[in-house]
Amino acid sequence: MKLLSIVIPAYNVEKYLDEAIAPYLRLKSPERIEVLIVNDGSTDGTLERAKKYEDQYPEFIKVIDKKKGGHGSTINAGIREATGKYFKVVDGDDWVDTTALEHLLEIMEQ
DSSP: OOOEEEEEEEEEEHHHHHHHHHHTTTTTOOGEEEEEEEEEEESSSSSHHHHHHHHTTHHHHHHHEEOOOHHHHHHHHHHHOOSSEEEOOOOOOOOOOHHHHHHHHHHHHH
């Protein structure tokens, strides 16, 4: 089981996704987390970009593709697939600070 499941609701966020994913790629121990990118019927290249990350980092990045249903439906899809002890949502056009996330993971482990 992963320590933290991070769900990224993604609708037409192709131009932001690289920046949104970057902090997780810099983690010292990414095996503690899973990143679930939930594509909500995007019409741009969001799905293709997300799948590239899944192909490169299958040990902690997973893509869920679904019909457009809105923000809440993406979170619910992520909850159904999450395996982490803890759960967090980070929007596809947002990002987290890697150092702060490392600290949070240390606290969660204690």
